[in-house]
Amino acid sequence: MTTRPAADSRILLAVAEGEILAVRVDAAGVEVQRHELRPADLADWVRRVEAEERPRWIIRSARTVYAPLLAAGVHLTRTHDLLLCHAILRDTDAVARPLAPSADWMPREPDVGEPGLFAAVDSPHAESVDDLLAQTQEQFRVIAADRRGRLALLCAAESAGGLIAEEMRAAGLPWDAEVHDGILTEVLGARPAGGGLPAKMAAAADAVRFHLGDPHLHLDSHVKLLRALHRVGVNVESTSQWELSAISHPVIAPLLAYKKLSRLMSANGWAWLAEWVRDGRFRPVYIPGGVVTGRWASAGGGALQLPRMLRPAVRADPGWTLVVADVAQLEPRMLAAMSSDTAMAQAARGQDLYAGVVSSGAVATREEAKYAVLGAMYGATTGDSGRLVPRLRRVYPRAMHLVDAAARTGEDGGVVSTWLGRSSPRPGPDWDAEQAAASGADAEPAAVKRARARARERGRFTRNFVVQGTAAEWALIWLAEIRHRLRMLPVAETPATASGPFAHHAHLAFFLHDEVILHVPAEHADAAAEAVREAAAVATARMFGSFPIDVPLDLRVVQSAEK
DNA sequence: CTCAACAGCGCG
DNA sequence: AAAGCGCGCTGTTGAG
Incomplete structure (x- = not known):
């Protein structure tokens, strides 16, 4: 393969038993040139091409392709993850003709291994190069059909998430047993x-x-x-x-x-502790896109449920430090921006959105503001939270209209979408039958009641979907931008950590919906903290352009993650 | 014995 | 002061 500089090159890696093909493709995913590789040569070849031209690597999944490369010390900057993007492009409502669903592109159970541990992740799997090319072309078609470019941004961010999940597993979270x-x-x-x-x-x-x-x-x-x-x-x-x-x-x-x-x-x-912490690292399995809203899930070790009480056990290695950052009230900030609700965006100015809601006169106390805002996003109808929601409707009509409309769409069996175009699942096969059975004049009261309860339940889901899913998109871009900036840092003088691909380099170590922990050589602490701040600003601008919405961070540079 | 459902609680 | 969304994990219970 040539080494000509290409500003925007794309190379498909088709990895099969005993044979590897690298296929250069054009912007439509059509083959331009192909190159055969022996498995033993893969890591060195990819390393060289990555250094020369930084292509977007088209891979079946980071799980199957990137994990072994990472183990061989190869870093990929950009990928298009066919498996993760399939799920988005198959269900998206952002284009008239989305991707045709295919069972070959569903995450699958492993053939063997620890039961339950790797549910819903991809197993090592060989697909023919023709299948991979065809899928690439179809995915590129759907992305190009979205004139706003939001699906392109979402797929790029989702693919970066796939890389980051593998890197965080390889690096591990420093854990003091x-x-x-x-x-x-x-x-x-x-x-x-x-x-x-x-x-x-x-x-x-x-x-x-x-x-x-x-x-x-x-x-x-x-x-x-x-x-x-x-x-x-x-x-x-x-x-x-x-x-x-x-x-x-x-x-x-x-x-x-x-x-x-x-x-x-x-x-x-x-x-x-004995099962999950080895050599001073906790290594959970992250599953990007594991939740329908686009949030990450995890398998094994309960990575997303670590009790706050144990936070002090997260400790940087000697000579290293932690950068811990989280966003305050990410979801209502996303709602304000999505709905262009300038009054709500005004309330979101500064560190505490709930204080801003009080200042707006909607409610009297911070606690009331919190319950009202959460109730608005979750669909509370009863109790104190439900009682407070109508007050928000008067002060923030645009924001409330967005979530109310999402709820109504869901109740009617429809599909809602996030800001970047991830769409909610369709109702199950029994939905139409149940709703139809309840609409006839001779419908049984119990059936009517049950159908209405189900409809309202789905309405609460779709109401929350648009907000939770958009927040997940912001977080994904934040992560990708953090990763990009950390990569720019030079190799550190600081003593190496135990081992692994990040023994000499700042890296993401933990991610939980709206929070990150970075493990950073002490000499790069300030630069890494600045990278996290910049990344947040870039994420907001990528998503919402010039709409004025604050997304403030609570950021600390510490030795231990205790609060 | 295995398996699935449930209760309960951790996280956002 | 609430009981509205999304998860994973452990232990118990009951069915087969």
């Missing part, structure tokens, strides 16, 4: 040598059993616990903490304490 162990010992009590419960947990359990008058009660059984509570006059319908916490009875305090400790022990206790 001793700090984690210390927290467990402090909160739960000393770890018993021969199994059994830690001291403080055992004490809480004994106190509960004493107050319930049953020395052998099994506290992890909801059914038995509920019966025991009823016996002593605690008449709750469930054993959930919000219901229990409203009751005044001596058993409540130790029971809530036990539940809290028990949760920590089973979800993130010593067993979790």
